[in-house]
Amino acid sequence: MEGNRERKVINVSSGIMGDSLDWKENFNLEVEDGIITHVGNGLVGNAYEIKGLLMPSxxxxxxxxxxxxxxxxxxxxxxxxxxxxxxxxxxxxxxxxxxxxxxxxxxxxxxxxxxxxxxxxxxxxxxxxxxxxxxxxxxxxxxxxxxxxxxxxxxxxxxxxxxxxxxxxxxxxxxxxxxxxxxxxxxxxxxxxxxxxxxxxxxxxxxxxxxxxxxxxxxxxxxxxxxxxxxxxxxxxxxxxxxxxxxxxxxxxxxxxxxxxxxxxxxxxxxxxxxxxxxxxxxxxxxxxxxxxxxxxxxxxxxxxxxxxxxxxxxxxGIKNRVEEGTPLNMLNVVDDENSGIKISKNKYMAIIKRGGDYILKSPELSKQ
CATH class of the missing domain: 3.20.20.140 (Metal-dependent hydrolases)
Incomplete structure (x- = not known):
């Protein structure tokens, strides 16, 4: 069974993390069978990529x-x-x-x-x-x-x-x-x-x-x-x-x-x-x-x-929708933080609320597993 598991590493440009929704840039996710198993600092080689803001649904x-x-x-x-x-x-x-x-x-x-x-x-x-x-x-x-x-x-x-x-x-x-x-x-x-x-x-x-x-x-x-x-x-x-x-x-x-x-x-x-x-x-x-x-x-x-x-x-x-270990990847959203202006905003949370809904991206990495 171990050999049949789908494993991938995904580089993410930005996200709001965990329960606290703290802003984080340039990190990577290890994902197994659609579930986040590890959140690491920095970008790594030979990885898939999510361009945009990763956030809870x-x-x-x-x-x-x-x-x-x-x-x-x-x-x-x-x-x-x-x-x-x-x-x-x-x-x-x-x-x-x-x-x-x-x-x-x-x-x-x-x-x-x-x-x-x-x-x-x-x-x-x-x-x-x-x-x-x-x-x-x-x-x-x-x-x-x-x-x-x-x-x-x-x-x-x-x-x-x-x-x-x-x-x-x-x-x-x-x-x-x-x-x-x-x-x-x-x-x-x-x-x-x-x-x-x-x-x-x-x-x-x-x-x-x-x-x-x-x-x-x-x-x-x-x-x-x-x-x-x-x-x-x-x-x-x-x-x-x-x-x-x-x-x-x-x-x-x-x-x-x-x-x-x-x-x-x-x-x-x-x-x-x-x-x-x-x-x-x-x-x-x-x-x-x-x-x-x-x-x-x-x-x-x-x-x-x-x-x-x-x-x-x-x-x-009792639902997992946070950017953290144990969360199904398909329970997250990706928002275009470049074109929405969120990335350059002085107050990220205000910007997400006011602009995020107009810039939700369809990411193949978040498709239903």
Whole structure:
């Protein structure tokens, strides 16, 4: 078997390395069967070459991919009218004759891969059948995590056990869901929920009580959380997934990116509903940076935002996407740092966020092994 292993050495001109994303130039990778086995200093002879910036792939930590094929319909609706369960525009679109949810998810995942997003966490509606359908698309383009949900009328312990045959976890649409959270808490390992997305939702539900009842693995949105509540998330080690483009599109508010990060909350990022927000996570990263500088002029949260889109969420999910030993080469991205101007930038992390998404290169060395 030893003789059948594919080994290669690759010279790399630049990269952002490990969990810390430290900038490094002129190094080499030893790769065996598509896995990085050694990172060495300097360039070596008789090696393959990656010209560009080697960096972790992106993690889109919150999407609704099933509505991707009704792009820009219902743009005039409020967030409740557009996506609220179960009488919203989104649900009506799912039930249209001929609407292909599977094709919608497939297109979303393919576009994600093109953008360098190689891990997607999907809040999958439509009960057991919705997660069952989604599971057929696993393993084809990206790391695809399904957070299923049961409709209120079908919720039971038996139905939950059936759902978990297809889903990786449970994605609660809001704290207003009318069933016993403890059942989910006791039987599902990965649990998430929207929280404080709108002002009315924030005023209605108490964060600490909800954490006690549901024990979420992470929360989504948190637009209206205040400083004390951010400290609660940090103390309880509950990550917060921010979706700035979605929040602004639905006019629900502007996420407090700087406050969350200053409070030591683990912040991840997502794009949310595909119908109105493209899968381009790079845009949310740049918007998060702009929001942080609007709220805190002269600040620089670029490295934290980049970590929150790459290494922090991948560590949470147990996925290897860092430039280090043990990482599959195909879980990395290559960005053209010459033509993008990243290489000459005085602040590499700001430049990557603002320019990297437009200069992703297709490298044969990173093709699926």
């Amino acid at each position: 992106l993690v889109n930590f919150h999407v609704h991919s099933g509505d991707y094929m009704v792009m820009e319909e219902g743009y005039q609706l409020t967030v409740k009218e557009a996506v609220g369960d179960p009488l919203s525009f989104k649900y009506k679109a799912f039930s249209r004759e001929g609407y292909d949810v599977s094709a919608s998810i497939r297109l979303f995942l393919r576009e994600s891969l093109r953008l360098g997003v190689k891990t997607v966490v999907d809040f999958r509606e439509q009960g057991i059948q919705g997660s069952k359908l989604a599971k057929t698309l696993k393993g084809q383009w990206v790391n695809y995590f399904i957070l299923g949900r049961l409709e209120e009328e079908e919720f039971s312990r038996e139905a939950l056990r059936e759902l978990m045959k297809y889903a990786d976890g449970y994605g609660l649409p809001s704290p207003s869901a009318k069933y016993d959270f403890r059942v989910i808490k006791d039987s599902v390992k990965l649990r998430a929920s929207h929280f404080a997305e709108t002002l009315s939702q924030w005023l209605k539900y108490d964060l600490e009580s909800f954490i006690e009842d549901f024990s979420p693995s992470f929360l989504v949105h948190g637009v209206w959380l205040d400083e004390e509540e951010m400290r609660v998330l940090a103390d309880r080690d509950v990550p917060l997934v921010m979706c700035p483009r979605s929040n602004m599109w639905f006019s629900v508010g502007i996420p407090k990116v700087d406050l969350a990060m200053d409070s030591q909350v683990k912040v991840f990022f997502g794009t949310d509903n595909g119908a109105w927000i493209s899968p381009n996570l790079w845009k949310d990263m740049e918007l998060a940076l702009l929001i942080s500088r609007t709220r805190k002029p002269g600040s620089d949260y670029s490295k934290q935002i980049l970590k929150g889109s790459t290494t922090l969420p991948s560590s949470f999910l």
